[in-house]
Amino acid sequence: VGGSVIFARATQSPLLGNQDNLKLEGAVTLLIDSDGAYDITGFHVGNDPNPSGGMMVIILNSGAFSLTFRHENTGSEAQQRLHISTGASLVMPADGSVTWVYDDVAFRWRDVAVRP
Numbered sequence: 001v002g003g004s005v006i007f008a009r010a011t012q013s014p015l016l017g018n019q020d021n022l023k024l025e026g027a028v029t030l031l032i033d034s035d036g037a038y039d040i041t042g043f044h045v046g047n048d049p050n051p052s053g054g055m056m057v058i059i060l061n062s063g064a065f066s067l068t069f070r071h072e073n074t075g076s077e078a079q080q081r082l083h084i085s086t087g088a089s090l091v092m093p094a095d096g097s098v099t100w101v102y103d104d105v106a107f108r109w110r111d112v113a114v115r116p
Helices: none
Strands: 009-011 029-032 038-040 056-061 067-069 090-092 097-103 108-115
Touching: 090 097, 090 108
Parallel strands: 009 029, 029 056, 038 067
Antiparallel strands: 056 097, 067 090, 097 108
């Protein structure tokens, strides 16, 4: 079997502050730029507050500042929170990336790959 997989890509408007329930607009790959080092506490997909199990998103930090993903932060709706495998916040430096998959049993986004 040959071929390639192409993921839908979107560019986030520059972040201008901390983000609870960052809206993903259904893209699989999201490039994020920011004007500072900010926190992200969860993701909101399209118009549906409840993501589908197995949904995947790849976040690429295209900015000059680090982004911090907050573990189980109450700033986001419960079903949109991030569950980080280390049990602590995850800092993504400039040019870093994190892949998240939605777990519809735990109702959380889980980090499955991190590239600093």
